[in-house]
Amino acid sequence: MKRREFLKSSLVVSTSTLIGTNAFARTLQKAAEPFVFPQPVYRTLGRTGLKISIVSFGAMLTPEAEVLEVAFDHGVNYVDTARRYMGGRNEEIVGKALKGRRNRVYVATKIQPASIKKATIFRDVETSLKALETDYIDVIQLHNLTDNERIFSSEIREALVKLKEQGKVRFFGVTSHTNQVQVLNALMEDKDNFFDTALIGYNFKSGNDLKDAIARAAKKKIGIIAMKTQAGGYETDSMGSISPHRAALKWVLQDTNVAAAIPGMRNMSELKEDIGAMGLKLSYFDKLILKRYSAAISPFYCSFCGRCEPACPCGVEISTINRCVMYAEAYKSMDLSRTTYREIPQEVSARACLDCETCTARCVNGLDIPAKMARARKLLA
Numbered sequence: 001m002k003r004r005e006f007l008k009s010s011l012v013v014s015t016s017t018l019i020g021t022n023a024f025a026r027t028l029q030k031a032a033e034p035f036v037f038p039q040p041v042y043r044t045l046g047r048t049g050l051k052i053s054i055v056s057f058g059a060m061l062t063p064e065a066e067v068l069e070v071a072f073d074h075g076v077n078y079v080d081t082a083r084r085y086m087g088g089r090n091e092e093i094v095g096k097a098l099k100g101r102r103n104r105v106y107v108a109t110k111i112q113p114a115s116i117k118k119a120t121i122f123r124d125v126e127t128s129l130k131a132l133e134t135d136y137i138d139v140i141q142l143h144n145l146t147d148n149e150r151i152f153s154s155e156i157r158e159a160l161v162k163l164k165e166q167g168k169v170r171f172f173g174v175t176s177h178t179n180q181v182q183v184l185n186a187l188m189e190d191k192d193n194f195f196d197t198a199l200i201g202y203n204f205k206s207g208n209d210l211k212d213a214i215a216r217a218a219k220k221k222i223g224i225i226a227m228k229t230q231a232g233g234y235e236t237d238s239m240g241s242i243s244p245h246r247a248a249l250k251w252v253l254q255d256t257n258v259a260a261a262i263p264g265m266r267n268m269s270e271l272k273e274d275i276g277a278m279g280l281k282l283s284y285f286d287k288l289i290l291k292r293y294s295a296a297i298s299p300f301y302c303s304f305c306g307r308c309e310p311a312c313p314c315g316v317e318i319s320t321i322n323r324c325v326m327y328a329e330a331y332k333s334m335d336l337s338r339t340t341y342r343e344i345p346q347e348v349s350a351r352a353c354l355d356c357e358t359c360t361a362r363c364v365n366g367l368d369i370p371a372k373m374a375r376a377r378k379l380l381a
């Protein structure tokens with residue numbers, strides 16, 4: 001081996017020993033590539049008054065604290081996680097990234113969807129505080145609402161008020177993927193204005209009914225945060241090397257009724273692509289990209305609207321099951337897919353379709369529902 005080659009190879013060995021995992025090494029390598037971080041842009045999160053970066057951080061699939069740290073060090077100041085992501089480990093990763101930065105980053109997490117009793121809500125919050133290594137949570141959210149039942153639960157409200165009195169949480173929020181207009185309407189109808197924020201699935205495929213509900217909610221000072229902004233982020237052949245993600249994000253951010261979007265950013269490439277959208281306008285070419293992407297994903301894209309569900313005699317949770325399929329196929333996260341699927345009671349899971357002769361549920365977008373349920377069974381049963 002020539003001296004230069006030897007030096008090069010020994011450098012690689014010693015560097016990887018120092019750096020540790022390959023994933024971590026890739027993170028640092030990507031971080032070191034030239035990139036001009038944009039001037040951050042902030043909007044007010046409804047009645048909370050918090051000024052948050054319009055591109056904030058959805059940490060759900062982020063495996064390394066360093067990706068979060070880079071974002072926080074370049075003006076991203078709101079991070080969304082949940083008790084149940086990565087079996088609780090996601091909050092730990094966020095907690096690690098918050099070290100030395102807690103006073104300049106707002107933290108949102110969620111209690112478990114099944115937690116409706118005081119004791120379980122208190123337990124969830126205590127566990128989150130410990131995992132996040134913090135004394136308080138800025139926004140605590142009820143996870144995955146599909147109707148208004150939990151919004152008006154006095155037991156839940158009493159628990160949240162107690163936590164606020166104890167200084168453990170600052171603001172209350174909800175999250176929803178299904179029946180979102182109904183959920184937003186319930187928040188607006190609430191005379192107590194109890195909930196301050198709503199995390200809503202919203203993207204260029206969303207209908208005007210949701211856009212209008214968001215506008216009305218924002219007017220009532222409910223802080224709107226958008227998730228699922230990239231309609232799954234599917235990789236499709238018809239896009240070639242063009243990525244639709246930044247265009248999709250710009251589409252959401254042009255709606256000033258949205259305080260912030262929280263795209264999931266798994267690595268430095270996704271971070272750069274997403275935070276690079278701050279301050280940019282949706283262009284003519286972005287619209288062309290989204291048109292092509294929309295056509296490419298239409299044959300399999302579910303908006304989780306839930307409109308097909310009332311026609312199913314078994315009450316199958318079609319929209320949630322489709323979301324599990326998306327987590328597996330688009331997000332490539334079997335872990336998240338399985339965790340979400342396990343929360344669906346067996347009798348309303350895709351298994352119920354095995355005993356059903358004719359599907360009476362109809363998709364407003366023309367999706368083949370039995371085929372989607374069969375796909376879920378294949379991936380997850």
Ligand code: SF4
Nearest residue numbers: 312353356359360361
């Ligand atoms: S096949 Fe269709 S109607 Fe029958 S249980 Fe499944 S989703 Fe419901």
Ligand code: SF4
Nearest residue numbers: 302305306308363364
């Ligand atoms: S399958 Fe169709 S109707 Fe049902 S939730 Fe998805 S998009 Fe809506």
